[in-house]
Amino acid sequence: MIEVQSLTFRYEVSERDALRDVNLTVPDGAFLGIIGPAGAGKTTLLHCMSGIIPHAFPGDFYGAVRVGGLDTADNRLTDLSRLVGTVFQDVDSQIISSVVEDEILYGLENFGVPHEEIGDRLTAALEQVGISSLRERTIASLSGGQRQKVAIASLVALRPQILVLDEPTGELDPFSSRQIFTLLRTLNREHGMTVVVVEQKIMLLSEFADRLAVLNDGEIVKEGPVRGVLSDIPLLERIGVNCPRAALFSSLLAEKTGTEVPVCVSAEEAVEAARRVMG
Amino acid sequence: MIRAENVSYSYPGNAQTVAGLSFHIEKGEFAAILGENGAGKTTTVKLIDGLLKPTEGKMTVNGLDTAKSRVSERAAQVGFLFQNPDRQICRNTVREEIAFGLRAVWGRREEDKIRTRTDELLERFGFTGDEDPFALSRGQRQQVALASTLAPSPAVLILDEPTTGLDYRECTRIMDFIRQLNEEEGTTVVMVCHDMEVVLDYARRALVMAGGRLLADGPVREIFRDEALMKKASLLPPQIIRIAGELGEGFREADDAETLSSLVAAKAERRRGA
Amino acid sequence: MTDLFQYVPGNSPLHRMNPVTKIALTLSVCVAAFLTDNLFVLLALILFDLMIGVAAGAFRKALAIFRGLFKVSLFLFVLQALFVRRGNRLLWIVTDEGLSTAAGVVLRLLAVCLPLALVLTVTRVSDIAGALVQVLHVPYAYAFTLTTAIRFIPQFMEEMSGIMEAQTARGVEFDTKNIFKKLGLILPLCVPLLISSIRRTGATATAAEVRGFNLRTRASGYKKYGFGLVDLAAVLISAALITGAALIP
Numbered sequence: 001m002i003e004v005q006s007l008t009f010r011y012e013v014s015e016r017d018a019l020r021d022v023n024l025t026v027p028d029g030a031f032l033g034i035i036g037p038a039g040a041g042k043t044t045l046l047h048c049m050s051g052i053i054p055h056a057f058p059g060d061f062y063g064a065v066r067v068g069g070l071d072t073a074d075n076r077l078t079d080l081s082r083l084v085g086t087v088f089q090d091v092d093s094q095i096i097s098s099v100v101e102d103e104i105l106y107g108l109e110n111f112g113v114p115h116e117e118i119g120d121r122l123t124a125a126l127e128q129v130g131i132s133s134l135r136e137r138t139i140a141s142l143s144g145g146q147r148q149k150v151a152i153a154s155l156v157a158l159r160p161q162i163l164v165l166d167e168p169t170g171e172l173d174p175f176s177s178r179q180i181f182t183l184l185r186t187l188n189r190e191h192g193m194t195v196v197v198v199e200q201k202i203m204l205l206s207e208f209a210d211r212l213a214v215l216n217d218g219e220i221v222k223e224g225p226v227r228g229v230l231s232d233i234p235l236l237e238r239i240g241v242n243c244p245r246a247a248l249f250s251s252l253l254a255e256k257t258g259t260e261v262p263v264c265v266s267a268e269e270a271v272e273a274a275r276r277v278m279g
Numbered sequence: 280m281i282r283a284e285n286v287s288y289s290y291p292g293n294a295q296t297v298a299g300l301s302f303h304i305e306k307g308e309f310a311a312i313l314g315e316n317g318a319g320k321t322t323t324v325k326l327i328d329g330l331l332k333p334t335e336g337k338m339t340v341n342g343l344d345t346a347k348s349r350v351s352e353r354a355a356q357v358g359f360l361f362q363n364p365d366r367q368i369c370r371n372t373v374r375e376e377i378a379f380g381l382r383a384v385w386g387r388r389e390e391d392k393i394r395t396r397t398d399e400l401l402e403r404f405g406f407t408g409d410e411d412p413f414a415l416s417r418g419q420r421q422q423v424a425l426a427s428t429l430a431p432s433p434a435v436l437i438l439d440e441p442t443t444g445l446d447y448r449e450c451t452r453i454m455d456f457i458r459q460l461n462e463e464e465g466t467t468v469v470m471v472c473h474d475m476e477v478v479l480d481y482a483r484r485a486l487v488m489a490g491g492r493l494l495a496d497g498p499v500r501e502i503f504r505d506e507a508l509m510k511k512a513s514l515l516p517p518q519i520i521r522i523a524g525e526l527g528e529g530f531r532e533a534d535d536a537e538t539l540s541s542l543v544a545a546k547a548e549r550r551r552g553a
Numbered sequence: 554m555t556d557l558f559q560y561v562p563g564n565s566p567l568h569r570m571n572p573v574t575k576i577a578l579t580l581s582v583c584v585a586a587f588l589t590d591n592l593f594v595l596l597a598l599i600l601f602d603l604m605i606g607v608a609a610g611a612f613r614k615a616l617a618i619f620r621g622l623f624k625v626s627l628f629l630f631v632l633q634a635l636f637v638r639r640g641n642r643l644l645w646i647v648t649d650e651g652l653s654t655a656a657g658v659v660l661r662l663l664a665v666c667l668p669l670a671l672v673l674t675v676t677r678v679s680d681i682a683g684a685l686v687q688v689l690h691v692p693y694a695y696a697f698t699l700t701t702a703i704r705f706i707p708q709f710m711e712e713m714s715g716i717m718e719a720q721t722a723r724g725v726e727f728d729t730k731n732i733f734k735k736l737g738l739i740l741p742l743c744v745p746l747l748i749s750s751i752r753r754t755g756a757t758a759t760a761a762e763v764r765g766f767n768l769r770t771r772a773s774g775y776k777k778y779g780f781g782l783v784d785l786a787a788v789l790i791s792a793a794l795i796t797g798a799a800l801i802p
Binding site: 038170175178245256257 | 317416443445449475513515522548550
Binding site: 077084096102106108109111115118136154155 | 559560561562677678679680697700701704707708753754756757759760761762763764765766767768769773774775776
């Protein structure tokens with residue numbers, strides 16, 4: 001569980017708060033999506049959840065963030081990292097090895113996993129992420145989507161309770177983006193990992209996440225189950241956040257027919273809703 | 280305007296990346312190139328720009344054979360906006376940045392003309408000119424890159440995933456600007472884009488690629504409605520097109536949420552009346 | 554060009570050799586090349602390099618490295634040939650000693666660069682770090698810095714070629730044949746390159762930290778780097794190279 005309480009943060013070099021009085025609870029086993037326009041503080045919030053802030057980036061930090069009961073300000077980043085795995089926005093700067101298996105070994109070695117266990121953990125992580133066939137490949141020979149999976153596997157191997165990812169599909173095509181989200185869903189549902197994702201691709205996010213938090217100008221302006229958040233289309237429009245066309249369709253349909261139409265996030269749901277309205 | 284005749288390209292020492300491309304894009308068109316990663320989209324636009332020369336076949340832009348002229352010579356006619364603005368931006372102020380590209384194309388002796396044009400673009404994009412590009416947000420840097428790409432008024436504008444890393448508002452701003460340019464000044468636009476909603480909203484023609492070959496070429500909506508084709512190219516059509524297609528006869532023509540919801544509401548109304 | 558310094562998987566004797574031995578062998582070639590002034594010994598060293606390339610299954614890559622070095626070599630050769638004034642004049646201001654010095658410089662450059670590049674072709678960066686820490690007791694932070702720098706080379710080159718491509722597209726004459734003009738155009742671009750590199754280094758450091766960088770000790774490494782017959786052979790060869798270079802006049 002992640003608990004963010006009255007969190008205000010300002011980077012050392014900055015003149016304005018990156019986050020202002022943020023309160024947010026991410027329960028165990030949740031799949032939370034964070035959305036918001038550029039500069040809203042999404043990455044900052046993610047870094048606060050993983051403890052990178054305040055440890056790696058200096059600044060004024062007020063309030064408290066607790067991860068799995070540990071206060072991030074009072075615990076070392078290394079200890080927090082056992083609980084939270086972070087995938088950075090630029091995967092290429094995160095990967096430090098030239099071969100896939102070495103990348104996954106790295107964290108296992110550092111965190112002192114007994115050597116007789118390491119082999120199994122390595123194999124298991126590759127399998128969970130579905131990249132067993134890439135084990136001996138060089139990183140340079142992999143596609144963007146495959147590299148993203150390697151980065152995820154290198155964290156999954158450490159068996160964190162929570163995985164936080166910063167725009168994991170930013171550079172990927174629609175097909176690979178969907179694959180990454182499918183993988184995150186598997187990790188969330190079958191392996192019980194709590195997943196927090198910052199993402200611009202709202203359509204994909206709404207389909208896979210179960211909760212959304214909307215950030216604007218350093219504040220959380222809305223938080224809750226996906227459909228609840230997407231039902232407030234005027235708010236999303238006002239702050240300049242895209243909304244899945246299916247959700248737009250369902251809200252327009254409700255308005256025009258004067259009937260109750262559930263908020264739809266996928267094309268399939270919208271088709272069903274339309275058929276029900278037409279009888 | 281852009282004419283590809285049986286163009287193939289292979290990176291040195293590799294298998295062919297694109298093969299047998301033939302298409303013809305007229306002046307004033309707005310075309311999108313679609314396909315999954317590795318389909319050859321970026322290679323194709325680089326071939327159009329002349330950054331790559333065909334290993335076989337012939338590519339002509341505005342009547343000039345790309346293999347026989349230098350890219351830097353053609354920069355006045357063809358503008359290329361890259362995915363990452365940081366590779367383009369190299370000056371300390373926005374004004375200098377725009378002027379830098381103009382100087383490269385027009386030459387240093389045209390300072391007056393360069394100043395006028397720079398002022399014009401600064402105003403159009405809402406910059407004062409004194410901003411430090413590296414202190415701007417990603418979306419604003421992309422606008423600076425676009426402004427300097429457009430500065431020499433190229434007849435052809437190539438966009439390689441111009442909206443990557445931008446939020447919705449920034450994306451809309453950039454794309455609206457490009458549409459305006461296309462409609463008002465007749466600039467030919469060729470765009471590589473992964474966001475099918477953006478393609479639907481802005482492009483009129485789509486070229487679909489897979490495995491380095493051209494699979495299909497036609498009006499955007501027709502292309503998106505061809506389910507078999509979309510599947511073959513590993514593409515997912517925009518949500519509204521999928522919903523409309525699924526609802527079948529009478530709805531298929533709708534391509535935005537407004538129209539489609541009206542059609543559905545009207546049918547529901549008729550049902551209730553009957 | 555960007556793949557010149559990258560690891561290529563394989564199972565050749567060179568791949569299996571202890572990374573420390575590989576580094577020692579490379580350094581021996583360098584030492585030998587600087588000990589000798591004999592052009593034939595330098596040629597023999599280059600031949601040896603190429604043989605190593607063949608043994609590593611990377612002959613074509615070795616040739617590619619040669620090709621990459623060709624322009625620089627040519628430039629150095631002309632410079633040396635023109636500026637060394639000792640010896641007998643052969644043609645205009647070019648002397649015989651000038652020519653032989655120039656040839657020496659170029660051959661030395663080739664003899665030294667090739668094995669340095671080849672080591673990276675046959676060794677994973679994590680093995681270089683691992684072996685340095687385990688065998689030579691190098692502090693991990695230093696080993697990490699070294700391997701990160703190595704990892705950065707291809708990324709740096711890719712970024713540079715991306716920048717040059719973007720600049721060419723906007724009309725900067727990078728496609729000029731004039732190498733001096735090209736250099737003049739490249740220099741202003743070092744700023745964006747530097748900025749992106751610094752940004753990247755910061756991210757790399759943080760990413761390593763959250764994966765337990767600070768906890769790593771000499772005992773952390775999962776792989777063990779032992780020595781075998783190949784290593785013994787390499788040590789003998791190294792000794793022979795240095796002795797040969799020192800003794801042959």
